[in-house]
Amino acid sequence: SQTIHQWPATLVQPVGSPLSLECTVEGTSNPNLYWYRQAAGRGLQLLFYSVGIGQISSEVPQNLSASRPQDRQFILSSKKLLLSDSGFYLCAWSATGGFVGTGAEAFFGQGTRLTVV
Amino acid sequence: DAKTTQPNSMESNEEEPVHLPCNHSTISGTDYIHWYRQLPSQGPEYVIHGLTSNVNNRMASLAIAEDRKSSTLILHRATLRDAAVYYCILRDKREYGGSQGNLIFGKGTKLSVKP
Numbered sequence: 001s002q003t004i005h006q007w008p009a010t011l012v013q014p015v016g017s018p019l020s021l022e023c024t025v026e027g028t029s030n031p032n033l034y035w036y037r038q039a040a041g042r043g044l045q046l047l048f049y050s051v052g053i054g055q056i057s058s059e060v061p062q063n064l065s066a067s068r069p070q071d072r073q074f075i076l077s078s079k080k081l082l083l084s085d086s087g088f089y090l091c092a093w094s095a096t097g098g099f100v101g102t103g104a105e106a107f108f109g110q111g112t113r114l115t116v117v
Numbered sequence: 118d119a120k121t122t123q124p125n126s127m128e129s130n131e132e133e134p135v136h137l138p139c140n141h142s143t144i145s146g147t148d149y150i151h152w153y154r155q156l157p158s159q160g161p162e163y164v165i166h167g168l169t170s171n172v173n174n175r176m177a178s179l180a181i182a183e184d185r186k187s188s189t190l191i192l193h194r195a196t197l198r199d200a201a202v203y204y205c206i207l208r209d210k211r212e213y214g215g216s217q218g219n220l221i222f223g224k225g226t227k228l229s230v231k232p
Contacts, residue, residue: 036222044161044204044222090160106153108160 002027006091006109013116019064019078021112023091026072031093033074034106035066038088050074086116121205126227129195137190137226139205144185149208152179152190153222154201161204161222164190200230 006023013019025031035047046059048066056066063082067075074091094106122140129135141150152164165172165179167188172179178191192199204225 043224044155046221088158092160105163105166106161108162111158111160113158 002107004091004093004107004109006112008112009110010113011115013081013114015083015116016080019076019081019085019114021076021089023074023109024072025093028093028095030071031095033068034092035074035076036090036092038090040087044090048076081116083116086114088113121207121223123205123223123226125224126229128229128231131197131230131232132194135192135195135199135228137203137228138187139189140187141205141207142186144207145209147209150179150181150188151206151208152177153204153206155204156201195230197230197232200228202227
């Protein structure tokens with residue numbers, strides 16, 4: 001079966017510090033991968049998505065970047081965090097080519113709650 | 118991308134049916150209708166999806182209007198555990214193949230369930 005791992009669960013970082021959040025998927029190949037952010041009391045905002053190794057699409061300009069060094073690994077980074085980067089970060093994957101059902105479902109990790117102080 | 122419109126919030130009583138509406142008047146012929154829900158402090162989870170015909174699964178039913186410009190997620194017997202934000206999303210089935218991977222969420226409907 002497929003599983004998605006996202007860590008850490010919570011993180012408190014000072015303004016100006018770097019960030020690295022990691023997400024890995026097991027049990028599938030060539031997944032679509034996504035990073036979302038949810039600010040307090042707000043909806044889910046798609047930050048990045050990737051359809052393959054080294055292929056990253058950014059949905060909004062921001063202080064963050066993403067990388068996909070391996071097929072099932074997706075990393076969210078920042079060189080210098082801002083207060084506005086605080087939020088609940090979620091990684092997700094969905095299948096391509098219909099390997100899982102119709103390929104329609106997206107599966108989310110448990111999220112990382114980031115507080116920038 | 119075609120957009121969806123949902124009420125901001127709804128209330129239900131426990132063990133009663135809940136009908137969550139979604140309007141998508143600009144839906145295209147290749148758009149699937151998806152529903153996800155997000156429990157507090159968790160990531161969203163898939164609920165159901167459909168194209169034209171009504172769909173049923175263990176979690177819910179999806180009723181799709183004949184013109185496909187609206188749909189309704191039906192929870193047959195609401196439980197306290199069903200209190201969550203429910204998102205209605207359109208996704209072009211041509212995106213499943215890989216070149217366009219985005220999955221865009223709106224604001225959703227916050228469902229409260231009263232005991």
